[in-house]
Each structure stands twice: as structure tokens, then as C-alpha cells.
Amino acid sequence: MVLLFDFIYRQFIHEPPPPTASFKGKTVIVTGGSGGLGLEACRSMIRLGASQVIIACRNIEKGKAAAKDLEATTSCSSGTIQVWNLNLSSFSSVQAFSKRVAAELPRVDAVLANAGIATRTFRISEDNEETITTNVVSMSLLAFLLHPKLRETASKHNTQTHLTITGSELYEVAAFKESKVPDGQIFATLNNKSTANMSDRYNVSKLLDLYVLREFAASFPVSSSGVIINCIAPGFCSSELHREHSNAFTNFLIRILARKAEVGARTLVYGASAGKETHGQYVPDCKIKAPQKGLGENSELQHRVWTELKKKLELIQPGVTSLT
Incomplete structure (x- = not known):
């Protein structure tokens, strides 16, 4: 009941304020920046002065179309927007993207880990069900791999940088029955097709993201890293997250209930500019x-998830969770 009242308040009474923080001279990376909330966050940050925006997406042609749209609506200078390939269903893609960031970008001031999927179809990607790979494991791998560049920027330019994760209030309704298993078996259980509750899977992935946020932030305090790590929630928005659920009824609900993508994107931009009080x-x-x-x-349970996740990440890239 509390969640229902909160939903009504957020969708029909209150909306996040338009962002006003300056991004002048800053370089930002937005995963899933080719559409929906990510695209609108890019647009807002360019208007707020960002000198370079990296649209990280799996479909380069779609990313290029998004870049043209941004250029036309913001009149930004040539070279402000770059489109880089990043497929979060592939660990090697995450690793290649991170290497390119380290090699080609002089600075990174904010990473908006916004890309995600919501599906009720069980598919295996890498060694996990695809929602878990995309929304949790690859997101965490990317966070560990880009954190050194964020720390370097914070130190070199005497500033604070940001790692912002797009979460969801739906974590509150996650049943997460897969957690009721022996230690070390949570991810294996999530990957069992015969017992998978795919109607709960997106909710679970966002609960796991909150566990990751809290443990990651505790591992890297702002006082020593200069990196603010937080998790935002944009509310129910008109975005491409619902593309696999497209039907007449769903589209009707989106039209009458959902926020515009620009409104939801305000929370992403806020997260990428918020103060150290939002860390963790x-x-x-x-x-x-x-x-x-x-x-x-x-x-x-948070510690159990974190312990299992770090073991998975170490199998993908040994030493990644101990980067300093």
C-alpha cells in the first residue's frame, strides 16, 4: 500500500526539478545513451555545458542517429558527441570499451550506468540469465574497470567525479526466492531455467544493484577516491525499457501513467552532479x-551477493575487484 501511494505521488503530484548543475568542461559516459532516459540525460548535460559526451550503446547506427538528434537540438560543437560500442551482454565488449576509455579519454567526470533490459523470456548470455548478465554482472564489471579513470580525474583536476547507477523502486517488490539457497548458490539458482521466476527477474536485478551500490561505495570512500557512487530511480517512464512488453494494453498504461523520458532523465543528471552526501x-x-x-x-544477504559477485568478476578478469 505504501508503494502504491508513493507511485501515485511521484507520477501525478511531484516531479524531480530540472537540473541546473554545471557540466562545463566535463566528459561524461552514458550507457544506453542512444534512446529513452539516456538520450535525454545526454541532451540535458550538453545544454549544461558538457564538453564531451560518450554514447555507449550496442547499436552504432542507432547511436549515430541519436547523436545527430542531439546536435540538432543543442547546437553543440562538432566533436562533442561520440558513439562507442558497448554490449553489456558480452563481457569482452565491456572489457574492450573500458580499455578504450583508459587509452583515449584524458578525463572522465561521470559514468551513468543506465543501460538495462526487462524481459520475461529466459535467455542465457555469457554464463548467466541475460537480465543478470546485463543489469548486474556487466554493470559491476564496468564499474570496477572505469573506477580507476574516475579516481584519476578526481585527483588530477581536484574535483569529485561520479558513478551513477540507474535503479528502480521495483526492488521493493522483489520476491527474490532464489536467495533462500545455501551460500554460494544464489547466481547458480538465478541461472536455472526450470525454476526461474522471470516475472520477478527485473525487480531482483534492481535489488541486486542496490546491494552492489552499497558494498562498492563502502569499498571506495569518497575521502580517498574522490568518486561519488550513488543509485537513482527515475520512476515509471516512457522509455525503451518496455520494448519487449509492447502491446495495446501496455502502451495504453504508458500513455496515461508514465512520465516523459525528459522528466525521468532529470534524476540521472542529478545523480551525476550530486554531492558527497549521496555516496552509497x-x-x-x-x-x-x-x-x-x-x-x-x-x-x-547483501554480503552473500557481493561475495558471489566478486568471485564471478574475478573469473572474468583476475584482479579486477582489487583495483586501487
Whole structure:
């Protein structure tokens, strides 16, 4: 009932304020920047002065079309926008993208980890069900691989940089029955097609993202890293996240209930410019909110997930979780 009232308030009464923070001279990376919330976040940050925006997406042609749209609507200078390939269903793509960032970008001020999928079809990608690979494992791998560049930028330019994860209030309704297994078996259970509850899978992925956020932020304090790590929630928005659920009824609900992508994108831009008080915090609609579902600092389940995840990441790239 509380979630329902919160949904009504956010969708029909309150909306996040338009961003005003300056991005002058900054370089930002937006995963999933070719459409929906990511595209609108790019547009907003360019208008706020960003000197370079990297649209990270799996479909380069779509990314180039998005870049043309941004250039036409913002009148930004040539070279402001670049389109780079990043496929979060492929660990090698994440690694190649991260190497390119380290080699070609003099600085990175913000990474908006916005790309994600919502599907009820069980598909294996790499060694996981695809939602888990895309929304959780690859997102975490990317975070570990780009964190050194964010730290370097913060130190070199005497500033604070940002790693912002796009979350969802749907984590609150995650049943996460897969957690009721012995230690070390959570991800294996999530990858079992015969028992997979795909109607709950997106919700679970966003709960896991919050676990990752809290553990990652605790591992890299702002005081020593200069990197602010937070998780935003844009609300129910008209975006490409719902593309696999497109039907007359869903489209009708989106038309009458969903926020415009530009409104939801305001939360992404806020996250990428917020103060250090948001480090390790869940920040829906530009306000810090205490997470529900027993997400305490010493959550046993949180630590179990984090321990399993780090083992998976170490198998993908040995030493990645100990980068300093």
C-alpha cells in the first residue's frame, strides 16, 4: 500500500526539478545513451555545458542517429558527441570499451550506468540469465574497470567525479526466492531455467544493484577516491525499457501513467552532479531515501551477493575487484 501511494505521488503530484548543475568542461559516459532516459540525460548535460559526451550503446547506427538528434537540438560543437560500442551482454565488449576509455579519454567526470533490459523470456548470455548478465554482472564489471579513470580525474583536476547507477523502486517488490539457497548458490539458482521466476527477474536485478551500490561505495570512500557512487530511480517512464512488453494494453498504461523520458532523465543528471552526501545512497527523484527490505549496512544477504559477485568478476578478469 505504501508503494502504491508513493507511485501515485511521484507520477501525478511531484516531479524531480530540472537540473541546473554545471557540466562545463566535463566528459561524461552514458550507457544506453542512444534512446529513452539516456538520450535525454545526454541532451540535458550538453545544454549544461558538457564538453564531451560518450554514447555507449550496442547499436552504432542507432547511436549515430541519436547523436545527430542531439546536435540538432543543442547546437553543440562538432566533436562533442561520440558513439562507442558497448554490449553489456558480452563481457569482452565491456572489457574492450573500458580499455578504450583508459587509452583515449584524458578525463572522465561521470559514468551513468543506465543501460538495462526487462524481459520475461529466459535467455542465457555469457554464463548467466541475460537480465543478470546485463543489469548486474556487466554493470559491476564496468564499474570496477572505469573506477580507476574516475579516481584519476578526481585527483588530477581536484574535483569529485561520479558513478551513477540507474535503479528502480521495483526492488521493493522483489520476491527474490532464489536467495533462500545455501551460500554460494544464489547466481547458480538465478541461472536455472526450470525454476526461474522471470516475472520477478527485473525487480531482483534492481535489488541486486542496490546491494552492489552499497558494498562498492563502502569499498571506495569518497575521502580517498574522490568518486561519488550513488543509485537513482527515475520512476515509471516512457522509455525503451518496455520494448519487449509492447502491446495495446501496455502502451495504453504508458500513455496515461508514465512520465516523459525528459522528466525521468532529470534524476540521472542529478545523480551525476550530486554531492558527497549521496555516496552509497539510494536517491529517487533527487532525494536520498532509506532503502526498504532490510537493506542495512550489515545485511547478511547483501554480503552473500557481493561475495558471489566478486568471485564471478574475478573469473572474468583476475584482479579486477582489487583495483586501487
